[in-house]
Each structure stands twice: as C-alpha cells, then as structure tokens.
Amino acid sequence: ISLYELSDLIIDELMINESSDFLYSKRRYYKTIAGANIIQLATNLLDTYKKYQLIINDASEGEREKDILSLLKSIENLQEDIFSAIAATFPTTSEEQKAIIDLLNDEEYGVITSSVAITALMLSTIYYYKESNILILFDTYVLSRSEEIKQRALCCALILCYIHKNRVELSD
Numbered sequence: 001i002s003l004y005e006l007s008d009l010i011i012d013e014l015m016i017n018e019s020s021d022f023l024y025s026k027r028r029y030y031k032t033i034a035g036a037n038i039i040q041l042a043t044n045l046l047d048t049y050k051k052y053q054l055i056i057n058d059a060s061e062g063e064r065e066k067d068i069l070s071l072l073k074s075i076e077n078l079q080e081d082i083f084s085a086i087a088a089t090f091p092t093t094s095e096e097q098k099a100i101i102d103l104l105n106d107e108e109y110g111v112i113t114s115s116v117a118i119t120a121l122m123l124s125t126i127y128y129y130k131e132s133n134i135l136i137l138f139d140t141y142v143l144s145r146s147e148e149i150k151q152r153a154l155c156c157a158l159i160l161c162y163i164h165k166n167r168v169e170l171s172d
Contacts, residue, residue: 026088086120122156
C-alpha cells in the first residue's frame with residue numbers, strides 16, 4: 001500500500017507540469033492562487049443558501065426576482081468551484097475531508113450540491129486512490145435520506161472499487 005501511495009505522489013509530481021488534463025490544469029491554476037479552499041467554498045455556499053432562503057421568505061415580489069437570480073447564479077458558480085476543488089485537491093487534509101463529508105449532507109446543502117460533491121470525489125479518486133474516499137461514499141449511501149444521493153454514492157463507490165480492485169484487495 002505504501003508503495004502504491006509513493007507511486008501516486010511521484011506520478012502526480014511528474015504529471016502536474018506536463019499534463020493538459022482537466023484536473024492537472026485546475027491544480028496548476030490552484031497553485032497560482034495559493035490553493036483550492038474546499039472549506040471556505042462550502043462555508044460560502046451555505047451562507048449563500050441562507051441568504052437565498054431569507055429573500056424567498058421576506059422580500060417583496062419586485063425585489064425578489066433580481067436578488068433570486070443573482071443568488072442562484074452565485075450558488076451555481078460556487079457548486080462549479082466546489083466540483084473543481086474537490087476533484088483537483090490531492091492529497092486532502094482531514095479538515096478538507098470533513099468539509100467534503102458535510103457537503104454530502106443533502107439536507108443541509110441540497111441534492112444538487114451533494115451530487116456534485118459525490119461526482120467530484122469519484123473523479124478525484126479515479127486519479128488518486130484514497131480508501132477513505134470510497135468509505136465516505138459507502139457511508140453516504142447508508143446515511144443519506146435521498147434516493148438519488150444513495151444511488152449516486154453507491155454507483156460511484158462500486159465503480160471505484162472496480163477501477164482500483166488491486167488496491168481494494170490490499171485494504172484491511
């Protein structure tokens with residue numbers, strides 16, 4: 001297992017400067033802006049959701065439309081940034097893992113954001129095997145109340161188990 005992990009790090013170092021792949025392009029971009037902050041993006045998204053809920057509940061008809069469109073665009077942009085940040089961050093810290101787990105809570109962040117986070121986690125794990133990511137997906141399958149999230153998490157976890165079957169066999 002440690003040889004696989006070392007190999008991943010070496011390949012990553014070689015590829016980050018040479019590859020034109022989406023993830024490596026994003027990683028190079030994040031290097032220039034001092035990293036992708038999954039934790040901050042998740043916090044910003046939750047704040048934007050709260051503002052959205054306040055406007056829907058409190059604003060008058062005329063004020064609402066412009067503000068709602070602006071907030072929906074902000075939410076969409078944050079979801080795109082979250083996808084890129086999760087997919088391109090390797091390795092993740094324990095705080096980043098916690099933020100990703102929080103993003104998978106569809107009751108707090110919604111089904112769309114959770115779906116985006118699951119897909120990004122799968123994409124990241126295709127490139128950089130991390131057993132904890134697969135376990136997070138299985139936990140999401142078990143704990144989620146949304147059938148859509150359960151199905152997506154299970155499918156992604158099974159795909160990853162197949163892709164990385166040699167490594168999965170080495171797991172405890």
